[in-house]
Amino acid sequence: MEDIIAYFEQLDPILAAFYATLFTWGLTALGASVVFLFKTMSRAALDGMLGFTGGVMVAASFWSLLAPGIEMSPGEGFVKVIPAAVGFFLGAAFLFGLDKILPHLHINFKESEKEGIKTPWHKTTLLTLAITLHNIPEGLAVGVLFGGVAMGMDGATIGGAVALAMGIGLQNLPEGVAVAMPLRRAGMSRKKSFMYGQASAIVEPVAAVIGAWAVLTFEPILPYALAFAAGAMIFVVVEEVIPETQQDKFTDIATMGFIGGFIIMMILDVGLG
Template structure:
């Protein structure tokens, strides 16, 4: 089944392939948000485990899908070969650091008094959506950059790797949609409105993917930097947001095992398909 999916994407224009792949990740987010129609409450142990799973997927994807191929396709030897990865990684982390300080948002499981970014009168619903959207930007960008790298003919960039990354991101997007929708439901918001906020958090992924694919195809030398940029942004999100959110309650061991599981699944997908 997965081989057929890879074969299908090999026939597509890279920008269209990136767009469709991230429509899938968006759809999985919407599927997670749709659980608000089924459940009245969120099981905290399950949710923390899924947050850990999200972190594991993102860390594994950062290395196996982004950093390793970026280093492999960089010119030179020794320290010279790793320079694009170091520069791109640092820029990606700094980019998310800047957005984190500017964009108003509220992390899941945190109180309104702990919202971040510039001061704003926006409601909790908007702030929660923006928090998830913030770390969906590098995820969409990563998928687009990989598809663009294949089109540009870079060794180490494969359709299988790009599809594996999209699948992994889709899996960890499932709890994210739920994470936005359910807290809003507990506040008394109508189910359809909660669902809409939940799925809206991933709308940035197709846009970022198209931008990433186009940029790499237009400016081919930036690919090693772009891959590492996405990796740096994703690692920043894991350390600054995902891990702290999963450690707020007493289910830290469950969150840790979720992290390990997510890492193993993403590593298996990338090696198996890439």
């Protein structure tokens, strides 16, 4: 692990963010590749995986983004927390807007429950776009944190940025499964199911590069940018991930998956950050 951290320390921060999110995209593709081995997966396993995803995202939002953002903000008391509060709200508002505009369909929901502007797009495209919404704030978070490390801001470390990428990569693995498996079960070919599954995370390297560039170009926005990514991720968890796990009788499994994901992300961030 020390060698990995040392390697990223030598890279340009934008390139480091790009490489880190190529890793997270790769784990999404690995998860989607399960369709080459199985045609179906139990609903209990799927809900547990989605719960794990939510736990990682919530833990990452605090340990990797909000806490460092507050620590590096100037001032004391209420003044110190203003950038985090403003950024958190703007991040949630940004995802709220995308959620209302971008056509998508959550996993485990009926086609009649699709959201966003009305469109004739097929269910496969809508499912992929739903997971793509998850991945925008995840890629952004990695990019912003690597940018913060390059700016030498207190609370931002290469270890923390690597831990965040690892945690997001771990929860991308079940996300890839969660997209590809329902498509395969619906009768789509293995190859197409895999392609749709991995495509949902292609946005992460793009978002990471944008996030790192923005922080490096406009240094004062860093505390706001960290909280922005956290707000976007929390919005996704509350509005999408958790409801997706509550559509059947396996809510307890989903809840324990959430707890496990939170613990693992917390351990990674504290241990490496």
